[in-house]
Amino acid sequence: MEAELIAAVRRFNRTVTQRVGALDDEYMARARPLAQARLLWEIGPGGAEVAALRSRLGLDSGHLSRLLRALEGDGLVAVGPSEQAGGDGRVRIATLTGAGRAEWAELDERSDGFARSILAPLTGRRRERLVAAMAEVERLLVASMALIGPCPPGDPRARACVRAYAREVARRFDGGFDPARSNPVRDEELVPPAGVFLLATLNAEPVGCGAVKLHRGAPAEIKRVWVADAVRGLGLGRRMLSELERYAAGRGWTAVRLDTNRNLTEAIAMYRAAGYREIEAYNAEPYAHHWFEKRLAP
Amino acid sequence: MEAELIAAVRRFNRTVTQRVGALDDEYMARARPLAQARLLWEIGPGGAEVAALRSRLGLDSGHLSRLLRALEGDGLVAVGPSEQAGGDGRVRIATLTGAGRAEWAELDERSDGFARSILAPLTGRRRERLVAAMAEVERLLVASMALIGPCPPGDPRARACVRAYAREVARRFDGGFDPARSNPVRDEELVPPAGVFLLATLNAEPVGCGAVKLHRGAPAEIKRVWVADAVRGLGLGRRMLSELERYAAGRGWTAVRLDTNRNLTEAIAMYRAAGYREIEAYNAEPYAHHWFEKRLAP
DNA sequence: CATGAAGCCTGACTTTAGTCAGCGATATGG
DNA sequence: CCATATCGCTGACTAAAGTCAGGCTTCATG
Structure with missing residues (x-):
């Protein structure tokens, strides 16, 4: 594999993940620890099974449980049994309360704002080019993650x-x-x-x-x-x-x-x-x- | 600004920063805390002024000092006075020891390995496309970071x-x-x-x-x-x-x-x-x- | 229905990250 | 040369993240 290509990928990793990633985290974290914000985001308006959250976020069972307790304590999340007919009684489902949905919407808004702030300094044509290149990177990266x-x-x-x-x-x-x-x-x-x-x-x-x-x-x-x-x-x-x-x-x-x-x-x-x-x-x-x-x- | 574009940027942020960024961190961190590994990397074979490191990594003065102490304790880094004729006696310079350079080379190697692992699953033509798109994203992102x-x-x-x-x-x-x-x-x-x-x-x-x-x-x-x-x-x-x-x-x-x-x-x-x-x-x-x-x- | 596994939980930690006040040495400007 | 700022450091914290061993409940299976 040519050193040229590797060097280009490394430059990308450095610039993009470090800078954009760090900023993304800042946008995510509102008065709340990052892990809590991420969890809230991942639960989403539709709710999610605890096990799914654990695997998606790669969290330890104890850690996740504590994060859920914290969000519950703030009145943002309710964790309850599966409720589905024939559902597994062990699995629990986390759903957002009204306040939780409001905060989720806020995160969504901030995420939009962050994306906007990336596009804002560019002129129309360059915007299109950036978005097209991003889509290409994403597609091919997804391929390489399979x-x-x-x-x-x-x-x-x-x-x-x-x-x-x-x-x-x-x-x-x-x-x-x-x-x-x-x-x-x-x-x-x-x-x-x-x-x-x-x-x-x-x-x-x-x-x-x-x-x-x-x-x-x-x-x-x-x-x-x-x-x-x-x-x-x-x-x-x-x-x-x-x-x-x-x-x-x-x-x-x-x-x-x-x-x-x-x-x-x-x-x-x-x-x-x-x-x-x-x-x-x-x-x-x-x-x-x-x-x-x-x-x-x- | 069209919602379409914003959505594309958000998808990109999500996929790239979360997945690639997280993996990058894992590759960086060898038996060592991430902040230490980053610092070691940033010092580099040529050494660096403490103030420069602080601003590049965005660290608190106390925090950085402690990280330097930890690396010094492991025999990887030596921090000394500026040594330059007419240099400011307050600024100090961190340089890598032999062991430090070895570990730096190891990080460099791992970084290469990570880049390789991204390219490996792709066929030749797709590799070229990914690298080209990455370069484009990087360029335009840099523009929007100015x-x-x-x-x-x-x-x-x-x-x-x-x-x-x-x-x-x-x-x-x-x-x-x-x-x-x-x-x-x-x-x-x-x-x-x-x-x-x-x-x-x-x-x-x-x-x-x-x-x-x-x-x-x-x-x-x-x-x-x-x-x-x-x-x-x-x-x-x-x-x-x-x-x-x-x-x-x-x-x-x-x-x-x-x-x-x-x-x-x-x-x-x-x-x-x-x-x-x-x-x-x-x-x-x-x-x-x-x-x-x-x-x-x- | 006994057994073992799975899912989620709590308690009791350790490690890492990050903050802030203040200190001693050095530099700079009047 | 004196006042003031800067640089890097230490001490004394807090907050967040992450780990691990168990415990309770529910499920699947022979």
Whole structure:
């Protein structure tokens, strides 16, 4: 990786996170400790589960509890049981009181004010350029924050991705998609050593998946590569694919193949760009129109 | 200002400062408190004056002193007298010891590693785009961090700007520039109520200047508008100009004028773009070829 | 329904950050 | 040379952040 690029990223980190970040904190903190303000903000007008707050803010359970107590003491927050029918009685939900909503609105206003103060000194054209560049940085940074790792196929996040995949496929295939008619994939096939299921997460939210089956005496087979709409076009599919290939190659497989539907044009383009070449049908998948293979470097 | 733009800036602030900023801190902090690590970093291999560190990091004198003591105790830093011939015996200089330099190098390495980790998940083309966008954001953010405010013309920073202005003008005018031949500007003329000298600063460093003289019974006169090379093209000259106009308008003047040399083409373009129109010579400035005037809204 | 895990809580800390008054040495301006 | 300011330092704080061990309640599971 060129030193030039690294130096540029470092300059950015220094200037932007240090200066803007510090100012942002100042804008956030009103007569209140920063952690409390952040928490209040994160609860939001709609309320939030305590566990979600803990993971989003990365706080210790004791610390968070105390912060909630402080906000409750100031009459800004009410923490109560989940209240939902069939809800888990252990989880508690924090909601803003009237005063809390007022203070939240105040924070929102200040946040607007801060953004305004960044734009204010710039002329119209430069403003547009700054905003466009910021959007680009944000998009690509988000892409680089996504993590891809193995996950049991039975995990709720994995299930959610597979459901989303099935929904999308049902929408896009001519004549819909009936899982019962398609070649089945059983969970055991996606657990090492038979194969693996990889989950892509962004801030712990699942945003994509992919799996590979290591067939004995045959090329490994890639299945269920899917990326959430919100993060398409960031190269996540490509990363998922190469992680799956890496897994197969690491176990000694020298080729991977996959089947796909003619309507999934971007996927097909991605496979070609990633070095896959079209082959004859190797299975009888009723929804497939194209079959691809890629040889793996050992 | 459109809500669209503000929302984009806020999204950026959120993603970047919170996520990248927090990670940056983690990378910085090795078994050491963040403030100590930052201080060590800021001292750098070349050493630094204690006062400079205080202003750069925005720390309280007592706090900084204690941090220095802690680093000294760990054998990383040595604080000694200025040592320079004719140096101020009160100021002290912090320098890194061998161990300190080693730890500094380690921080440098980690900082590189962090930058690398941002770029690593991206493909080549996306990397280029991210870096380009980061550079753009940084440039424009720097522009919006510059502050313009009144400053006594005798202040060392003001003097430094005026000297830089004179050097540049000497380089660019045909046949150089001899201040003695030019229409003189006395300091008293640039102190309220006779006029004002404005200084543009970026992180407390002077990066530009401008002045206006409020002539009795005549249009106000703008002088010495100058912007440092490093921050040109960011609209700072334009901002300086409008601050000067605002000052004159605020005291009741309804027009400003100025003279300029034909070689300062960007300045001339800026005057025109800012609503100045060329007029007949109103003085006998030997270095001037163009004279401009702008009417001010009350 | 016994068992263990999960979710949230409190108590009892430590560490870090930050503030403020005042001191001793040095510099500066009349 | 005297008054006054500046620079860096120490002492004596407070506030905020963060850690860790347990305890109570609720849930899931055999």
